[in-house]
Amino acid sequence: MEYVIEMLHITKQFPGIIANDDITLRLQRGEIHALLGENGAGKSTLMSVLFGLYQPEKGVIKKDGNEVRIKDPNDANALGIGMVHQHFKLVHNFTVLQNIILGVETTKKGFLLMEEAREKVVSLSEKYGLSVDPDALVSDITVGMQQRVEILKMLYRDNEILIFDEPTAVLTPQEIEELMKIMKGLCAEGKSILFITHKLNEIKAVADRCTVLRKGKYVGTVEVAQTSKEEMSEMMVGRKVDFSIAKDPSSPGEKALQVSGLHAGGKLKGKKTLANINFDVCKGEIVCIAGIDGNGQSELVYALTGLAPIEQGKITLNGKDITKYSIRKRNMEGMSHIPEDRHKHGLILDYSLEENLVLKKYYTPEFQKNGFLRFDQMEEYADRLIQEYDIRSGQGRRTVARSMSGGNQQKAIVAREIDIDPEILIAVQPTRGLDVGAIEYIHKQLIEQRDQGKAVLLISLELDEVMNVSDRILVIYEGEIVAELDPKQTSIQELGLYMAGGKRQERRDA
Amino acid sequence: MGSLKKLVNLPGFNNALSSMVAIGAGLLFGLIILLVSNPAEAFPGFAIILKGGVSTGAKGMGQVLYFATPLILTGLSVGFAFKTGLFNIGASGQFIMGAFAATYIGVKWTFLPAPWHWLVALACAALVGGLWALIPGLLKAYLNVHEVISTIMMNYIGMYLANFLVKSSIYDSKKALSMNVAESAVLPKAGLDKIFFNRMGASGHIDLSTVNCGIYIAILVAVVMYIVLNKTTFGYELKACGYNQEASRYAGINAKKNVVLSMVIAGALAGLGGALLYLSGAGGRHIKVVDVLAAEGFNGIPVALLGLSNPIGIIFSAVFISHITMGGNYLQTLDFVPEIIDIIVACIIYFSAFSLILRNLLPRFLKWRKSLKHDGEGGNSEREGGENR
Numbered sequence: 001m002e003y004v005i006e007m008l009h010i011t012k013q014f015p016g017i018i019a020n021d022d023i024t025l026r027l028q029r030g031e032i033h034a035l036l037g038e039n040g041a042g043k044s045t046l047m048s049v050l051f052g053l054y055q056p057e058k059g060v061i062k063k064d065g066n067e068v069r070i071k072d073p074n075d076a077n078a079l080g081i082g083m084v085h086q087h088f089k090l091v092h093n094f095t096v097l098q099n100i101i102l103g104v105e106t107t108k109k110g111f112l113l114m115e116e117a118r119e120k121v122v123s124l125s126e127k128y129g130l131s132v133d134p135d136a137l138v139s140d141i142t143v144g145m146q147q148r149v150e151i152l153k154m155l156y157r158d159n160e161i162l163i164f165d166e167p168t169a170v171l172t173p174q175e176i177e178e179l180m181k182i183m184k185g186l187c188a189e190g191k192s193i194l195f196i197t198h199k200l201n202e203i204k205a206v207a208d209r210c211t212v213l214r215k216g217k218y219v220g221t222v223e224v225a226q227t228s229k230e231e232m233s234e235m236m237v238g239r240k241v242d243f244s245i246a247k248d249p250s251s252p253g254e255k256a257l258q259v260s261g262l263h264a265g266g267k268l269k270g271k272k273t274l275a276n277i278n279f280d281v282c283k284g285e286i287v288c289i290a291g292i293d294g295n296g297q298s299e300l301v302y303a304l305t306g307l308a309p310i311e312q313g314k315i316t317l318n319g320k321d322i323t324k325y326s327i328r329k330r331n332m333e334g335m336s337h338i339p340e341d342r343h344k345h346g347l348i349l350d351y352s353l354e355e356n357l358v359l360k361k362y363y364t365p366e367f368q369k370n371g372f373l374r375f376d377q378m379e380e381y382a383d384r385l386i387q388e389y390d391i392r393s394g395q396g397r398r399t400v401a402r403s404m405s406g407g408n409q410q411k412a413i414v415a416r417e418i419d420i421d422p423e424i425l426i427a428v429q430p431t432r433g434l435d436v437g438a439i440e441y442i443h444k445q446l447i448e449q450r451d452q453g454k455a456v457l458l459i460s461l462e463l464d465e466v467m468n469v470s471d472r473i474l475v476i477y478e479g480e481i482v483a484e485l486d487p488k489q490t491s492i493q494e495l496g497l498y499m500a501g502g503k504r505q506e507r508r509d510a
Numbered sequence: 511m512g513s514l515k516k517l518v519n520l521p522g523f524n525n526a527l528s529s530m531v532a533i534g535a536g537l538l539f540g541l542i543i544l545l546v547s548n549p550a551e552a553f554p555g556f557a558i559i560l561k562g563g564v565s566t567g568a569k570g571m572g573q574v575l576y577f578a579t580p581l582i583l584t585g586l587s588v589g590f591a592f593k594t595g596l597f598n599i600g601a602s603g604q605f606i607m608g609a610f611a612a613t614y615i616g617v618k619w620t621f622l623p624a625p626w627h628w629l630v631a632l633a634c635a636a637l638v639g640g641l642w643a644l645i646p647g648l649l650k651a652y653l654n655v656h657e658v659i660s661t662i663m664m665n666y667i668g669m670y671l672a673n674f675l676v677k678s679s680i681y682d683s684k685k686a687l688s689m690n691v692a693e694s695a696v697l698p699k700a701g702l703d704k705i706f707f708n709r710m711g712a713s714g715h716i717d718l719s720t721v722n723c724g725i726y727i728a729i730l731v732a733v734v735m736y737i738v739l740n741k742t743t744f745g746y747e748l749k750a751c752g753y754n755q756e757a758s759r760y761a762g763i764n765a766k767k768n769v770v771l772s773m774v775i776a777g778a779l780a781g782l783g784g785a786l787l788y789l790s791g792a793g794g795r796h797i798k799v800v801d802v803l804a805a806e807g808f809n810g811i812p813v814a815l816l817g818l819s820n821p822i823g824i825i826f827s828a829v830f831i832s833h834i835t836m837g838g839n840y841l842q843t844l845d846f847v848p849e850i851i852d853i854i855v856a857c858i859i860y861f862s863a864f865s866l867i868l869r870n871l872l873p874r875f876l877k878w879r880k881s882l883k884h885d886g887e888g889g890n891s892e893r894e895g896g897e898n899r
Contacts, residue, residue, distance in 0.1 A: 362743055373743055
């Protein structure tokens with residue numbers, strides 16, 4: 001079998017970290033090759049090397065057997081290497097067509113030849129079954145469609161090696177299925193695909209071979225068809241991973257968080273309206289709000305944490321009415337919040353890890369005296385959390401949060417929020433975009449909090465997580481709680497029906 | 511050798527070095543303009559610029575410090591706002607409003623005894639400057655009006671209002687300037703008159719510099735700002751809001767309040783700068799009633815940029831810019847047109863402001879050099895412009 005791309009013994013260092021240590025990756029023509037690894041294992045770095053964004057210290061790259069030097073993305077493009085980044089690189093107020101030709105416009109005497117470009121885009125779109133409207137504005141189309149635009153961009157440039165960087169992280173289950181079909185279609189046409197992911201199901205579904213990285217080192221390359229999911233995850237994490245979550249039955253105590261008659265979000269444009277939300281979370285139980293994305297989960301969290309005003313209703317914590325409390329006062333009452341968007345809300349990316357770890361506590365006597373920060377205390381505290389929660393970073397507590405890997409950023413937030421010793425822990429999609437090892441870790445933390453008698457409210461889109469972690473499920477649909485389920489007596493199919501709005505319970509308190 | 515390496519790796523060193531390189535580039539560019547406009551006298555002219563205030567001895571050096579004083583304050587004003595995520599273009603307006611308040615009190619409130627008179631004048635100038643910035647601050651926090659637009663507007667309102675107020679209350683129509691402030695309102699010399707003076711001719715007449723304790727106050731304020739920004743919870747909150755307002759809100763910080771406070775503090779700094787420049791007796795500056803925005807306000811922007819918004823860095827960059835400006839003034843002794851001089855000085859200043867870009871480029875350049883030296887041996891750090899505390 002011939003290799004289109006060979007990356008041989010690649011080594012790339014960053015301050016304090018060897019991101020890639022002697023890694024070899026060989027891509028065959030016409031295959032889907034998965035690149036598997038935990039967050040921070042060096043997948044993105046390796047692909048950035050291939051795409052010319054980083055220069056490796058050691059190692060060579062061969063294209064069709066000839067050694068090449070890729071100094072920048074233009075070189076990569078000239079060699080037929082294209083990449084769909086995890087965060088799309090599209091101009092939002094341009095049309096699909098304008099985005100596709102951006103940078104490689106065909107012109108005549110300085111004027112754009114849009115018709116030629118359109119023909120090519122339409123024919124490509126039909127050939128690969130992408131069905132994208134070339135005249136739609138990018139800001140008007142769904143995330144899944146935007147991804148197809150990115151794919152079209154690569155095809156338009158006649159790229160034959162396509163890199164997909166965690167393409168499914170932003171998609172709905174249906175869109176993921178469509179994407180898989182498209183990827184298979186691309187391979188059938190002779191394209192070669194590098195597929196970066198840490199989702200084993202997806203690798204099983206589409207990939208031919210899989211290369212596994214762990215902590216910057218090469219672990220091995222396997223034939224996907226002959227390898228089980230368990231074997232792959234063991235290669236990735238370096239130990240056996242428990243897919244089922246061991247936990248004792250819950251023993252709910254008294255009510256911690258009580259929400260009654262909550263209405264919110266009605267005046268905001270483009271937001272879901274919450275209508276008459278009623279529920280409780282008791283001490284020592286994990287209640288999960290399940291639902292398809294965009295059914296009012298964010299609005300509910302904003303209302304509970306005080307990030308957005310409510311219109312009507314009452315929120316109490318341990319019997320105390322906190323409806324009118326500010327965010328700071330709610331925090332002081334023992335409300336902890338692991339936010340959905342760790343970059344927007346969870347961290348101040350330009351602050352160091354240490355400064356981020358005290359973000360909810362800097363004003364307490366522990367860390368300030370007469371308005372002056374107590375740096376010695378902060379350092380000690382940060383070092384303790386870093387050790388206890390195994391937060392890995394290049395320069396310890398001094399690391400700028402921005403330069404940390406996603407998994408470790410999330411660990412830092414989890415550490416901060418749990419260490420507050422909360423009365424109620426609100427965890428919103430706490431495992432989004434994380435790898436198996438980190439997910440397992442965070443689930444264990446949530447259950448440990450429960451076992452210590454804390455109330456936990458989990459908001460999740462992942463059905464596996466909903467079924468395995470929670471003690472009680474509330475299904476949210478179109479801004480309303482439509483069902484209350486016991487995970488032990490419910491099937492995923494039934495849960496799915498409620499989530500899709502095909503079924504609803506008459507709740508006792510509704 | 512080892513300690514040198516350690517020094518090079520310090521972010522502070524890196525910052526200072528990039529400012530130095532920027533200054534070098536600015537001076538080089540100034541030399542080119544000198545060569546183009548008057549080749550014969552270019553090099554003597556360049557020497558005069560480099561010498562700056564030193565050309566006229568101790569008095570000149572005093573004058574450099576005198577004109578650096580307001581620049582430190584307006585530089586702090588811009589730099590402080592910048593650290594907290596705001597772009598204060600309104601230092602000019604805040605500066606002139608503060609200047610008017612101080613001069614008015616200096617002229618009219620003669621009932622106050624000596625130290626209190628100038629102290630009250632300074633405090634009121636800061637207050638008025640702060641109030642002038644309060645309006646854009648409120649607009650930004652509650653109506654999301656961009657502070658660049660509103661502070662620019664406030665500059666013009668401030669300038670015309672100050673002109674009107676000076677004319678109607680404290681105008682000396684013979685000199686077409688604001689009146690002299692009372693002796694009790696003049697900032698004391700605090701020993702500086704023993705250093706910065708020239709002896710004139712045989713008679714031994716003493717030609718004093720205008721510099722006064724204002725420079726001490728400016729340096730003190732810079733140190734205080736440094737401590738506030740880097741050592742206090744208040745500074746921690748303000749910077750957090752500057753970096754990420756949403757995350758600050760999430761952490762329970764009142765982001766709106768902090769935006770307003772940042773603007774008010776920035777305005778107070780600029781207003782204080784106005785007072786420190788104009789409370790300097792008969793020999794010092796007076797408010798001119800002209801339709802021109804105060805240059806000290808705008809020069810605060812390059813001062814802050816050159817100082818990388820670090821309060822301590824701002825002290826040095828303000829002195830440097832004052833030094834260069836003085837040098838430019840002395841250029842008139844040679845055959846240079848005043849407009850050309852202004853252009854040269856402006857070019858040097860604005861080139862110097864590139865230090866921000868250089869700070870990011872310099873480590874890469876050093877790294878590149880290193881990788882050329884021992885190719886393949888494993889290059890070193892790629893530092894992403896991380897803020898040092």
